Amino acid sequence: MLIALALVARHGRVALVLGLLAGLILPGVAQMLRPWLPQMIAGLLFLTAFRIGAKAALGGLADGITTLKATLVLQLALPLIALALFVALGVADTPVAVALILMLSAPSVTGSPNITQLLGHAPEPAFRILILGTALMPFTVIPIFVLSPGLGDFRDVMAAALRLIGAIGVTVIAAFLLRHWLAPTLKQEKAMALDGLTTLALAVIVVGLMSALGPALTQDPLLVLQWLVVVMVANLGLQYVTYRWLTFRGHHTEAVPLAVVSGNRNFALFLIALPASTTDPLLIFLGCYQVPMYLTAVLMRRLYGKSQNTS
Structure with missing residues (x-):
């Protein structure tokens, strides 16, 4: 069993691509798994925390300050800048603007340390910002x-x-x-x-997570394509700019x-908390959002691999 799981770990990027494909071509399975998403995400977080351990995850004072600065920039400064831009353009109430503002306001996904590790880099900084970002989210x-x-009920x-x-x-x-x-x-x-x-x-x-995307592809493929372009540019574009800025500043x-x-x-x-009138137009966004997320370890590997010799 250990050998089989180690083999999965060595071919992790292939496994993620296969998961994406399964979400598209197996809509019945996607609908069956959807009610269990909270439990599965909690299990993933447990495995990640157990793998890293408290000592490496918590880090020192310098790590904590760096994580706090990064959290405030990502979850507070960026969505405020985006909101100001959308208001100035007069499009703040459009589904695209609402989706992007909510995305930028959210903490890290649970799987970010795992994706970082698949790219060959230490997952501890991503884990620290996942924990602190989630804790600060009610304030940011x-x-x-x-x-x-217009985003919904604050309470x-x-x-x-x-x-x-x-x-x-x-x-x-517990982990x-x-x-x-x-x-x-x-x-x-x-x-x-x-890791496997x-x-x-x-x-x-x-x-x-892709349970809403399969049916949408058959009903309105053009709409899905439009949302896919938005999420690819937003997700991968933001990653590229952040990486370039940090390496330029010497934070390899x-x-x-x-x-x-x-x-x-x-x-x-x-999507759990906001009213259906706000979230219904964004369900396809959520499904499309999984594509760049799960392809990050494939699409960004060449760019991110350059920092391994300088980190």
């Missing part, structure tokens, strides 16, 4: 919703954010404690097996993890 989202009342979003923080806190603490008790020193073969298991989890989760170690996080956000969090 306040000015966004105050300035954009509902706060309740969803607090539930998410509680779930992540319990999951991460850290079990790692400390059962495997304070993780051997290489077991680490590879865990988390890759399989990612591949299964994406099938459920954090460049890849923070770039991955910048483009891959937990947009689905808002």
Whole structure:
């Protein structure tokens, strides 16, 4: 079993692509998995926290300051800039503008440390910003919703954010404690097996996340294509700009993890809390958003690989 999981870890990018394809061609399976997404995402977070361990995840004071700065830029400054731009253009109420503002306001996706690791870089910075970003989300989202009342009921979003923080806190603490008790020193073969298991989890989760995309492709393929262009430019474009800026500033170690996080956000969090009138037009966005997210380890590998010799 360990050998099989290690093989999956070595071919993780292929597994993610297969998961994307399964989400498109197996709509029945996607619908079946969709109700279990919260549990599967929590399981993925547990595996990631167990794999990394508390010591490496928490880091030192300098790591904490860097993570705080990055969180405030990604979850507060960027959505405010985008909102100001959309207001100036008179398009702040359009579905595209709403989707992009919500995306930029969201914390990192749970799988960002795993994607970073698939790219051959240390996942700890991505994990730290995942935890801190989620914890700060109830505060960073306040000015966004105050300035954009059309996004939905502020109290509902706060309740969803607090539930998410509680779930992540319990999951991460449990994983850290079990790692400390059962495997304070993780051997290489077991680490590879865990990497393979988390890759399989990612591949299964994406099938459920794309449950709305398969039917939309048959009903309105042009609309799906338009949304796909939007998410590809937003996700991969933001990753590219973030990576280039950080490497230009000499932050080679954090460049890849923070770039991955910048483009891959937990947009689905808002779909849980906002009214259907706001979220229904964005369901196709969510399905399309999985494409660049799960192809990051493939499409961005050549660019991100350059920093391995300088990190």
